Amino acid sequence: MITSANLAKLKIQRTIFHDVPNRPRGTDCKPVLADLETQVDAKRAEMLRRRMVQVLGSKSSYPVEFAVGSGSRVPEEVRSYTAKPSTTEQFVEMSQRLAAFLFEQHTGATSPGLLCVIDVTSGAQQGLVLLKLEREQGAELKFREEGGKRVFDMSVLDNLILTEGTRLFKTGLFLRTGPNDEDFDAAACDSQWTVATSGDVARFWLRYLGCRFTEEPRVSTEKWFEATVRFANEHVTDPIVKNDLYEHLHSELKSNRKTVSPKKFIEDCIPDKYRKAYEGFLTEKGVSLHAFPKDIADIKGRLRKRAYHTEKGVSIIVPEEEVQLVEIAKRQIVVNDQLASIDRK
Amino acid sequence: MTDLEEARKRWIVERPQYEQLGFHMMERLQKEILLAGIWAELKIRAKEVDSLIRKLITKPEHTYDSLGDKVGIRVIVRYRDEIDAILGIARETLDLSNVENTTDRLRPDVVGYRSIHGVVRFRDGELASKFPPAVFQAELQIRTLAQHLWAEMAHATVYKNDETLQPLPNLLKRRIYILAGVVELADEEFNRIEREIPMVPEITVLKALERNHYKLTVRRGDSQLSLEVIRLLMPIYHLETSKIVSRLDDFFLAHSGVLQHVYAQAETAPDRSAFLFQPEALMIYDLLEADPLVVRRAWNERYPEKELERVANAFGMSFD
Numbered sequence: 001m002i003t004s005a006n007l008a009k010l011k012i013q014r015t016i017f018h019d020v021p022n023r024p025r026g027t028d029c030k031p032v033l034a035d036l037e038t039q040v041d042a043k044r045a046e047m048l049r050r051r052m053v054q055v056l057g058s059k060s061s062y063p064v065e066f067a068v069g070s071g072s073r074v075p076e077e078v079r080s081y082t083a084k085p086s087t088t089e090q091f092v093e094m095s096q097r098l099a100a101f102l103f104e105q106h107t108g109a110t111s112p113g114l115l116c117v118i119d120v121t122s123g124a125q126q127g128l129v130l131l132k133l134e135r136e137q138g139a140e141l142k143f144r145e146e147g148g149k150r151v152f153d154m155s156v157l158d159n160l161i162l163t164e165g166t167r168l169f170k171t172g173l174f175l176r177t178g179p180n181d182e183d184f185d186a187a188a189c190d191s192q193w194t195v196a197t198s199g200d201v202a203r204f205w206l207r208y209l210g211c212r213f214t215e216e217p218r219v220s221t222e223k224w225f226e227a228t229v230r231f232a233n234e235h236v237t238d239p240i241v242k243n244d245l246y247e248h249l250h251s252e253l254k255s256n257r258k259t260v261s262p263k264k265f266i267e268d269c270i271p272d273k274y275r276k277a278y279e280g281f282l283t284e285k286g287v288s289l290h291a292f293p294k295d296i297a298d299i300k301g302r303l304r305k306r307a308y309h310t311e312k313g314v315s316i317i318v319p320e321e322e323v324q325l326v327e328i329a330k331r332q333i334v335v336n337d338q339l340a341s342i343d344r345k
Numbered sequence: 346m347t348d349l350e351e352a353r354k355r356w357i358v359e360r361p362q363y364e365q366l367g368f369h370m371m372e373r374l375q376k377e378i379l380l381a382g383i384w385a386e387l388k389i390r391a392k393e394v395d396s397l398i399r400k401l402i403t404k405p406e407h408t409y410d411s412l413g414d415k416v417g418i419r420v421i422v423r424y425r426d427e428i429d430a431i432l433g434i435a436r437e438t439l440d441l442s443n444v445e446n447t448t449d450r451l452r453p454d455v456v457g458y459r460s461i462h463g464v465v466r467f468r469d470g471e472l473a474s475k476f477p478p479a480v481f482q483a484e485l486q487i488r489t490l491a492q493h494l495w496a497e498m499a500h501a502t503v504y505k506n507d508e509t510l511q512p513l514p515n516l517l518k519r520r521i522y523i524l525a526g527v528v529e530l531a532d533e534e535f536n537r538i539e540r541e542i543p544m545v546p547e548i549t550v551l552k553a554l555e556r557n558h559y560k561l562t563v564r565r566g567d568s569q570l571s572l573e574v575i576r577l578l579m580p581i582y583h584l585e586t587s588k589i590v591s592r593l594d595d596f597f598l599a600h601s602g603v604l605q606h607v608y609a610q611a612e613t614a615p616d617r618s619a620f621l622f623q624p625e626a627l628m629i630y631d632l633l634e635a636d637p638l639v640v641r642r643a644w645n646e647r648y649p650e651k652e653l654e655r656v657a658n659a660f661g662m663s664f665d
Contacts, residue, residue, distance in 0.1 A: 003661070004634070004660060004661035004662045005600075005602075005603045005661060006661065007661030007662075007663075008603045008606065008607050008659065008660050008661030009603060009606045009607075009661070010661070011610065042613060042614070042615055043615045043616060046614045046615065046616050046617075047616060050655070050658045053658045053661055053662070053663055054658060054663045054664070054665050055663070055665070056663070057661060057662055057663030057665075058663045058665035059665065060665070061663075123602070123606060266638075267638050272639065275636060275638070275639075276635065276636060
């Protein structure tokens with residue numbers, strides 16, 4: 001998994017941009033591929049590094065791994081490029097192949113964009129960052145010719161990456177951890193994952209990268225749900241706080257948001273005094289603090305009702321839609337309903 | 346006496362090599378001094394041709410080859426107590442000999458240049474082959490900032506020693522003696538104050554932070570700002586001072602790899618946070634890792650969040 005230590009040590013070695021338009025049927029569009037890397041000055045390199053940290057360390061960044069049989073050409077390119085030191089020419093060619101493959105994946109409905117490929121190191125680790133920057137049709141992209149070769153101007157960075165308003169991009173970071181094909185730490189981020197769009201569109205970037213989330217979303221979701229319930233039961237003594245946490249948990253899982261960010265949940269829903277303990281508890285239970293796509297398939301049944309158990313052994317089961325009938329106070333639970341039947345229903 | 350023309354020719358040819366020698370020695374010392382967490386300013390200086398010839402004229406007992414200070418490495422520290430530590434580092438890192446305290450040369454009632462001098466050579470390894478100790482040596486000077494002040498003021502002026510003071514009227518001589526006493530007293534007092542400074546919690550924490558900070562950089566922070574930030578953030582720990590200090594030391598050890606990298610990279614970063622090269626950046630890093638939200642809340646009461654975000658980003662953390 002990519003850690004803050006990896007991101008702290010990130011260093012940009014080479015940068016190149018390719019313009020990848022969309023591909024409406026029957027048109028003869030082609031990507032505009034650069035032949036030379038863009039020379040980035042120290043100030044912009046630092047700003048670009050900061051922006052990568054902000055994106056890849058954000059709550060919308062997910063740990064990913066190469067998916068077997070994905071059909072994407074990205075994993076092979078990443079594996080082969082990071083396996084040994086490469087020349088500038090090899091970097092340019094590899095990035096051109098990545099841009100050409102991205103263009104193949106585009107349709108008429110895909111947003112046109114600029115693919116930025118960055119050769120990075122993190123300490124002794126070799127790595128690659130891929131950014132897809134969406135741009136308005138017709139937006140000016142300055143490129144120039146150098147000895148008959150095309151190169152995008154550094155101003156591309158100012159206009160598309162380093163502007164204050166632009167915070168999230170389609171991003172992927174791959175850091176090699178060993179000599180084998182699967183020896184990578186990787187993370188991916190796509191601002192579309194956080195909005196309600198169809199899974200297919202939202203996963204476009206992941207498919208292009210040839211990756212899948214490191215853990216199945218339904219597994220991550222259940223693990224987080226279980227760990228949070230256990231934490232509330234084992235560590236929170238105040239009944240009101242316990243119930244608040246339970247409510248927050250249900251609301252989070254039943255919300256329209258497509259992802260769960262434990263970090264954000266901590267910030268928004270966990271009282272100060274429990275934060276550290278909760279974080280530690282999640283880590284101890286193997287639950288990542290990084291965001292993950294929400295999939296409630298395995299806990300649907302448990303989200304349909306709420307269960308309360310008292311100290312003396314009384315159990316109250318409430319359908320989710322009637323939860324307002326139960327009032328939790330410090331020393332009592334009030335159920336505002338009338339008895340309908342006894343023993344089994 | 347040395348043939349001065351011959352010495353002049355040789356020095357023009359050999360000077361770049363001696364500069365290299367001084368540079369490599371300074372690099373080695375700098376690395377070890379940083380690791381010891383002592384703030385020190387290091388400089389090297391190879392004599393200019395005219396200066397070398399002057400020296401051979403005024404010190405006829407020396408030949409070109411026997412002149413030990415053709416290249417000098419100067420280490421300036423803040424406190425006298427740190428001089429011994431620097432000597433220890435020089436002994437460990439290089440072959441140090443002929444250590445002399447120039448104060449020992451002075452009578453108690455005279456003014457003069459005060460510093461520790463020694464001769465250093467490479468002891469072994471690749472650099473000892475490149476600069477054989479039988480041929481190449483450099484002069485090491487270690488002094489405090491106060492001693493440096495006197496040395497710089499005395500350089501090429503009549504303050505230099507008693508002989509140069511001789512022709513002056515008594516009243517002027519007396520004023521120079523008083524001035525020398527004041528500088529020496531200041532040197533002594535800085536040292537004593539450093540030792541005896543009341544150990545109020547934020548100063549104790551600042552000292553601990555500085556000890557680690559100087560392992561990463563020679564840049565000095567603004568201590569008034571440091572104390573303000575420490576006062577603001579210390580309550581977040583809910584720990585007594587000694588526990589905060591040991592926690593910070595442990596945190597430094599556990600993160601030293603990342604810290605070394607971040608500070609090496611930040612040296613040339615044009616857009617770094619105003620707080621990154623402050624000693625309390627280590628405390629900010631520790632607290633951001635533990636509880637970013639609480640730090641941000643406290644921070645925003647007094648300082649711009651953008652500055653904190655820059656520090657966080659430098660340490661690989663995102664606020665998004």
